[in-house]
Amino acid sequence: MGKPTGFMEYKRELPADRPPLERIKDWKEFHLHLPEEAQRNQGARCMDCGIPFCHTGILLNGMASGCPINNLIPEWNDLIYKGLWKEAIARLHRTNNFPEFTGRVCPAPCEGSCTVGINEPQVTIKNNECTIIDRAFSEGWVIPQPPVSRTGKKVAVVGSGPSGLACAAQLNKAGHLVTVFERADRVGGLMMYGIPNMKLDKAVIDRRIDIMKAEGIEFVTGTEIGKDYPAEKLLADYDSVVLCGGATKPRDLPIEGRELKGVHFAMEFLHANTKSLLDSAHADGNYINANGKDVIVIGGGDTGTDCVGTSIRHGCKSVTQLEIMPSPPSERQSDNPWPQWPKVYKMDYGQEEAAALYGADPRQYCITTKKFVGDGNGHVKEIHTVKIEWKKDGAGRFVPVEIPGTEKVMSAGLVLLAMGFLGPEDTVLKPLGVEQDARSNVKAAYGSFETNIKGVFAAGDMRRGQSLVVWAINEGRAAARECDKYLMGSTVLP
Structure with a gap:
């Protein structure tokens, strides 16, 4: 615990973010740190709650x-x-x-179950975590720690997102020879190209990868298993x-x-943007530019939110975010009690920036x-929408029902589909003969993680479906x- 009376003496305090109208002019991270004394006071708010x-x-x-990683x-x-x-x-x-990743992009379910949060603002756990690791890097405390001895066993890890990196790091600690395969030209998975720089600067990823390389992990980029490297060869090598x-x-x-030009998946948009930014500071033009366009984000x-923030930095004419679900309430409801994750209304960085620039939250619900x-030339010009309400069907399930007379036409020069993910791609799974479940995820029980193929394991979103970075780790x-x-x-691994 921190100071026994700290949660009564100190109020929750987060460092001020860079002002929205300032930060939208660049791609730098917008979160700052508190002075040390103020940060220590935030640690002091952690109470002796008995059961954490x-x-x-x-x-x-x-x-x-x-916290899924406890x-x-x-x-x-x-x-x-x-x-x-x-x-x-x-x-x-x-x-x-990788606390430098979770301290930046995790939604912090830990804070949703903080005991102080029952009737007071919760402890700033996420910010405390980020401050610890950033200070550790600045002080030079994070150094390569290669294993003392090697087992001689070789392990291939397919994918360099958070689950792949965590898996590789742990196997390397056990002394195995680990090779991580990544189909993109840079390591990091969706953390590299799916999350914009202003939320996770890629130098933060690179510095950790440099340490992992120094610890003996081999990274093979630009190599897609099942295309550039036969999947079956993994089992032999x-x-x-x-x-x-x-x-x-x-x-x-x-x-x-749907076939019209200007309608893209969100990841097409985000991936191309970050790659062009890292390759040439956007000078190569190899990205989907939202400049001067009415942008509609569906999801x-x-x-x-990342699509909203990125479009604004491109200089879009307007941005609207459409959500099929209702707007969350301002406070916890009776069916969402502590310590559940609080389903309440909040504005993330992209919405804050849109509100500062255009005067209102860009989200429209239901x-x-x-x-x-x-427009007659094969490019999207507008979208047609209708409002819905959620009603129970004959089986008692809530389903969307259109509201007559609420049809609307919206101008759209760029439409970004950000409605989530269905499951893993089959490139590596089919050749290996790995079984998949009804949702197309790899069939491997939580706890054992072993597939139907002996010696082949699966972890992260490929096994559990789209989830949080902490579940991946x-x-x-x-x-x-x-x-x-x-x-x-x-x-001997934990």
Whole structure:
């Protein structure tokens, strides 16, 4: 715990973000840090709650409650309060290989189950975590730690997102020779090209990859298993394989006009933008430019928010975000009690920027798109929408019902589909003969992570479906433990 009375003495305080109208002019991260004394006070707010729900990591009502990687949150909050920063990073690294990633992009289910949050603003757990790791890097405390000895066993990890990186890091600690395959030209999976720089600067990823390379992990980029490298060859070249390819098949919107130019999947837009930014600061023009266009983002999640923020930085004429679900309430409802994840209205960075620039939250709720209409030259010009309400059908399930007379036509020069992902691609799965479940995810039980093919394991979104970065790290670490046990007969990995 922190200071016994800290939660009564200090108010929740977060560092001020860079002002929206300033930060939209560049691609730099917009989160800042508090002065050390103020940050220590935030650590002091962690109370002696008896049962720290913040690191339980369970599913309640279908959502994460507490930290899925079981971070020892009260312990490092206490160390922050005492100014023991080096000890704090040691405790943080015990459970989390990459706090610099989670401290930036995790939605912080830990804070949703913080005991202080029952009747007061919760502890700033996510910001505390990010501050610990950023200080550790600045002080030079994060250094390569290669294993003392090698087992001689070779493991291939397919995919370099958070699950693949966590798995590789743990297997390397166990002494195995680990090769990570990534089909893109840079390591990081969707963290590299699916999350914009202003939310996760790519230098943050690169510095961690440099450490992993120095620890002996080999990264092979620009190589897609099943195309550039036969999937079957993995089984011959390696003693074990862990599939961490993610759930990258996007959900489509098969309505009239879908074939029109200017209608793109969100990841097409975000991937091309970041790659062009990193390659040439956008000088090469190899990206989908929102400049001067009326942008419609269909989907209300984090990816949709990233599309909003990116479009604004391009200089779009306007941006509107459509969500088929109702607007969340301003406070917890009776059917969403603590310690469940609070389903309440909030504005993320993209909405804040749109509101500052255009005067209002860009999101519109309970709206579905009926068709796209072109300009006569094959390019999208407008979308036709209608409002819906959610009603129970004969089976008691809530279904969307159109409201007559609410039809609307909206101008659209660029439409971005950000409606989530359906599951993994089949490039590597089919040739290996890996079984898939009814949702097309890899069929491998949580806990064992082993597929129907001996020695082949699966972790992260490829196994569980689209999820959080902390669940990906959880699964990558756990799959590494099971893989190590398979290779050696026992394991010392946590």
